[in-house]
Amino acid sequence: MIEMYILLIFMITAAIIAVAAKDLLSSVVAIGAVGIGLAMAFLVLKAPDLAIMQLVVEILSLIILVRATTRKDLPFNISGRWVFNTLATILFAVVFLVSAYASLKFMPDLGSPLMRVSKVYLSEGLVRTGAMNIVAAINLNYRALDTLGEATMLFAAIIGVLAVARKIGRKG
Numbered sequence: 001m002i003e004m005y006i007l008l009i010f011m012i013t014a015a016i017i018a019v020a021a022k023d024l025l026s027s028v029v030a031i032g033a034v035g036i037g038l039a040m041a042f043l044v045l046k047a048p049d050l051a052i053m054q055l056v057v058e059i060l061s062l063i064i065l066v067r068a069t070t071r072k073d074l075p076f077n078i079s080g081r082w083v084f085n086t087l088a089t090i091l092f093a094v095v096f097l098v099s100a101y102a103s104l105k106f107m108p109d110l111g112s113p114l115m116r117v118s119k120v121y122l123s124e125g126l127v128r129t130g131a132m133n134i135v136a137a138i139n140l141n142y143r144a145l146d147t148l149g150e151a152t153m154l155f156a157a158i159i160g161v162l163a164v165a166r167k168i169g170r171k172g
Helices: 002-020 024-044 048-069 082-105 116-129 134-142 144-165
Strands: none
Touching: 002 024, 024 048, 048 144, 116 134, 134 144
16 A cells, blocks of 8 residues: 555645646646556556556647647757766666566466456356357446446547647637
8 A cells, every 4th residue: 555655645746846837848747747647556556447548648638738838849959968868768768667577577367367356257247247248248237337437538538639639710
């Protein structure tokens, strides 16, 4: 449970940074960090489907918001902070790879259920529901409200992208 406290502190800190930041781009990046923290919290709570959905929505909205906040392309600057930028990139890659290795090391073997309820779904799902496909039986009978929520989130994200990307009504 300590992981959840660390993630909550991370998300609250990023939200405070987003509010206190002087420029809009820093606020957008901090809000993106809050969304990534939320996706990691979903993983800790063993809800990988929600985590994937949160990541997709968060990355797409972050790309759109970063593009919307920068009016013109930023110039490529060779002088100045290239050493810091290179070291920060390498550090990020190392932290990401170590975190991915540590996370994937504890995953169960492929095909073995992670929780008790998964065993029930797999063993009795077709018999109880009368479905021909175990995936359809789980999605439509056991997890119908969750699937409806995910579809609603995806639909809302698509509507948001269309609202931001549309050209009608914009002043040139």
